[in-house]
Amino acid sequence: MSRSAFITGAARGIGKAIAERLEKDGIRLIRPSRSELDLSKPDSVDDFCRLNSIHPDILIYAAGENFPKPIEDTSIEGLQQTLQVNFLSAFRLMQATAPEMRRRKWGRIVMISSCYSFLARPGRVAYSASKAALEAMTRTAALEFGPEGILVNSVCPGFVDTELTRKNNTLERIQTLAAGTALGRLANPDEVAELVAFLVSDKNTYLTGQSLVIDGGFSIQ
Ligand SMILES: NC(=O)c1ccc[n+]([C@@H]2O[C@H](COP(=O)([O-])OP(=O)(O)OC[C@H]3O[C@@H](n4cnc5c(N)ncnc54)[C@H](OP(=O)(O)O)[C@@H]3O)[C@@H](O)[C@H]2O)c1
Secondary structure, X not given: OOOEEEEEOOOOHHHHHHHHHHHHOOOEEEOOXXXXXXXXXXXXHHHHHHHOOOOOOEEEEOOOOOOOEOHHHOOHHHHHHHHHHHHHHHHHHHHHHHHXXXXXXXXXXXXXXXXXXXXXXXXXXXXXXXXXXXXHHXXXXXXXXXXXXXXXXXXXXXXXXXXXXXXXXXXXHHHHHXXXXXXXXXXXXXXXXXXXXXXXXXXXXXXXXXXXXXXXXXXXX
């Protein structure tokens, strides 16, 4: 049976790699650009859902932002903005798409989180808080939706070679981070996409409510 997936953040980086990987599995994609669905705006998801009837079998939330700032320099507005993009819009999309998945008695939801949901790094207060919230939501959703055949998971990448990583780290820092993994390198976005493709497939029948860390062994040391 051909499935459909709604994916955010599919224009670049990890989201784009996931979209391309799912297309190979014959999954039909709904992948709005930022100009069609700006996740930083509180009403954007509601407005988008009112104008477009979206009933995907699969929801993947890959959009995210990270503007590192020390705690004293972080404004409430800045904190709210990161929470809006990284968590609140994900919550709203989940609310909007779950009822039809429940009716069909099949659904897969994946939230792209980060190893910084459980590790700390200076300047990541807003980012870490938003990703930790995403994973708490994942566990609650897994319990609430499980009886209707909806499996919900978070994926926590370590360091992936994308624009976001290059924007927030110097070349020297990237080399240090790569050396800190067991594999001695950053991940390629396709490697994260492969894990997500499994999680949203029919092959995944029992894995739910988890935060799956894909960090090349960075967090084991
Ligand atoms: N890269 C890493 O090492 C890493 C590690 C751990 C977790 N992650 C997570 O993985 C996800 C993807 O990261 P990435 O590295 O692929 O980042 P990226 O290359 O910067 O791509 C981010 C994507 O999110 C979209 N986006 C950001 N703000 C948006 C908004 N307000 N409305 C709509 N779309 C918005 C961007 O849209 P535009 O193209 O329009 O800008 C882009 O498509 C994020 O959630 C990130 O936190 C990344």
